Amino acid sequence: MKSTLLWALVILNVVLVLTFVGRVTRDNAAVAADQRRMGDYLVISGDVNGTGSGLVYVCDTSNELLGAMAYDDTRNTVDVMPTIDLKPIFETPAPKAR
Numbered sequence: 001m002k003s004t005l006l007w008a009l010v011i012l013n014v015v016l017v018l019t020f021v022g023r024v025t026r027d028n029a030a031v032a033a034d035q036r037r038m039g040d041y042l043v044i045s046g047d048v049n050g051t052g053s054g055l056v057y058v059c060d061t062s063n064e065l066l067g068a069m070a071y072d073d074t075r076n077t078v079d080v081m082p083t084i085d086l087k088p089i090f091e092t093p094a095p096k097a098r
Helices: 002-025 087-091
Strands: 041-047 054-060 065-072 077-080
Antiparallel strands (some): 065 077
16 A cells, blocks of 8 residues: 555655656747737727617727627626727728818
């Protein structure tokens, strides 16, 4: 019994030492999953015709994205609108006044 316990502790210590050595010797480089930078957000409350609940618009001014969400009282859920990329909208030239 003592022999089995001793070998189990020896194996556990070897595993712990190998784990420690692996953590210390590995390269610690952080890699970003997404190249967009952290956004500056503008949050605006609003109403939509035909709905009883309010809406919250979220505009990411750094990445030029727009989204919205609304709380549905009847289902107790938050409905989220897919984001809209605003870059193409702002890049198109304004029509000339006549």
